[in-house]
Amino acid sequence: MxxxxxxxxxxxxxxxxxxxxxxxxxxxxxxxxxxxxxxxxxxxxYKHEWKHKVKVRGIWGYESNNNSSGIFAGVMTKTRKGIILFKGIWKTDNNSSKGKIFGIMKKGYFNGRVITEGKVIPITGLYKVNREKRTIRMKWLMPNNYG
Structure with missing residues (x-):
């Protein structure tokens, strides 16, 4: 023991x-x-939720005319693969016509369609994002018009 x-x-x-x-x-x-x-x-x-949607509003016009021809507004939604979907509406200054815009934005290119009065018109363009000024500048092209 x-x-x-x-x-x-x-x-x-x-x-x-x-x-x-x-x-x-x-x-x-x-x-x-x-x-x-x-x-x-x-x-x-510093909790910050990443927003994948951005509301956009602006003016649009034709290349030959320096004045604006109307306004547009929409939502840009970012997807997983870096593609941005744009859904919006547009109208002219005198409210004579209006319609919807839908398109895909990726790497500076925009491809979409404009729907007005039951007609679907293809639209394509080039865009550039300025993060400092928080603006997007776009040159667009349709079968009969450009701006």
Missing amino acids: KKMWAVVVIATLLMLPLSAMAIPSLSANKSICSKSINRERLKMA
């Missing part, structure tokens, strides 16, 4: 330093916790 107690005491004495090294100190726990708490606070403060 004495031998068994001696083995237990020796094993305990050998294990105490190892267990002290394995358990981190309280000050280390506090610093780790404060860092993670600060990180979580920063995440909450």
